[in-house]
Amino acid sequence: MPQQDVLLTIYGLMDAHFGDLKWWPAKDPFEVMVGAILTQNTAWTNVEKAIHRLQERDLLSPEAMDLVSVEVLAEAIRPSGYYRLKALRLQAFNRFFQTEYSGSVAAMRAAPLTPLRERLLQVRGIGPETADSILLYACGKPSFVSDAYTQRILRRHDLIPEKSDYRLIRDLFMRHLPPDVPLFRQYHALLVLTGKTFCRRTVPLCAGCPLGSLKEESREDVT
DNA sequence: CACCAGGCAAGTA
DNA sequence: TACTTGCATGGT
Numbered sequence: 001m002p003q004q005d006v007l008l009t010i011y012g013l014m015d016a017h018f019g020d021l022k023w024w025p026a027k028d029p030f031e032v033m034v035g036a037i038l039t040q041n042t043a044w045t046n047v048e049k050a051i052h053r054l055q056e057r058d059l060l061s062p063e064a065m066d067l068v069s070v071e072v073l074a075e076a077i078r079p080s081g082y083y084r085l086k087a088l089r090l091q092a093f094n095r096f097f098q099t100e101y102s103g104s105v106a107a108m109r110a111a112p113l114t115p116l117r118e119r120l121l122q123v124r125g126i127g128p129e130t131a132d133s134i135l136l137y138a139c140g141k142p143s144f145v146s147d148a149y150t151q152r153i154l155r156r157h158d159l160i161p162e163k164s165d166y167r168l169i170r171d172l173f174m175r176h177l178p179p180d181v182p183l184f185r186q187y188h189a190l191l192v193l194t195g196k197t198f199c200r201r202t203v204p205l206c207a208g209c210p211l212g213s214l215k216e217e218s219r220e221d222v223t
Numbered sequence: 224c225a226c227c228a229g230g231c232a233a234g235t236a
Numbered sequence: 237t238a239c240t241t242g243c244a245t246g247g248t
Contacts, residue, residue, distance in 0.1 A: 041243090042244090042245075042246095043245085043246070043247070045246075045247075046244095046245060046246055046247090049245090049246085050245095078244090078245075079245060079246070080244090080245070080246095081243080081244040081245040081246080082242095082243050082244055082245080083243095083244070083245080084243080084244090085242090085243055085244090086243095086244095163238095
């Protein structure tokens with residue numbers, strides 16, 4: 001099987017199994033950006049609690065989040081874990097967002113992808129995955145989001161080497177897929193859901209996994 | 224009780 | 237460059 005087609009095969013199998021997921025239906029792009037920071041190494045259920053508490057306190061806006069003290073902000077997002085750290089990260093990102101884009105998502109969307117990504121990575125607390133989540137889900141840019149599940153799933157199928165960093169995996173998808181925003185969103189959502197359901201860290205509960213049929217085919221590295 | 228969850232940055236060698 | 241460690245809550 002040609003290597004380029006492996007990624008589309010994987011997508012097709014997961015998509016047929018789960019269907020359209022409509023992830024981060026994005027009521028508000030700012031909420032998406034906040035969620036991207038809060039979900040760092042954290043269960044999404046905890047992030048939901050934190051976001052709800054921000055709403056209750058009217059802190060879920062660039063203006064309010066900038067004016068509130070870091071201590072009060074931290075207390076509000078406490079259920080998401082690492083709350084002191086994340087309060088600093090939220091305000092660091094928010095300052096960047098207000099200073100360089102006047103708190104306007106539309107202005108941010110007007111920026112070219114690559115320079116914007118480089119700039120995001122310079123903000124304290126914004127790493128590769130958080131940057132790509134903001135670009136893809138809040139800004140509508142075709143920046144593929146890789147994560148722990150992506151790595152684990154590709155690794156379990158021997159499609160990537162043992163030690164593969166974030167950059168390598170992202171480049172893999174970016175090279176072999178068309179820069180299509182709905183495709184990137186659905187692909188990442190499918191990888192996370194498939195990983196959660198069938199590809200846990202310790203015990204691989206592969207039974208029923210839509211990628212089961214891949215086991216015997218095309219085991220070459222696609223890198 | 225132990226282990227895990229949609230990372231990141233700072234320190235060390 | 238390649239490890240190691242701190243950061244913290246809530247669910248299983």
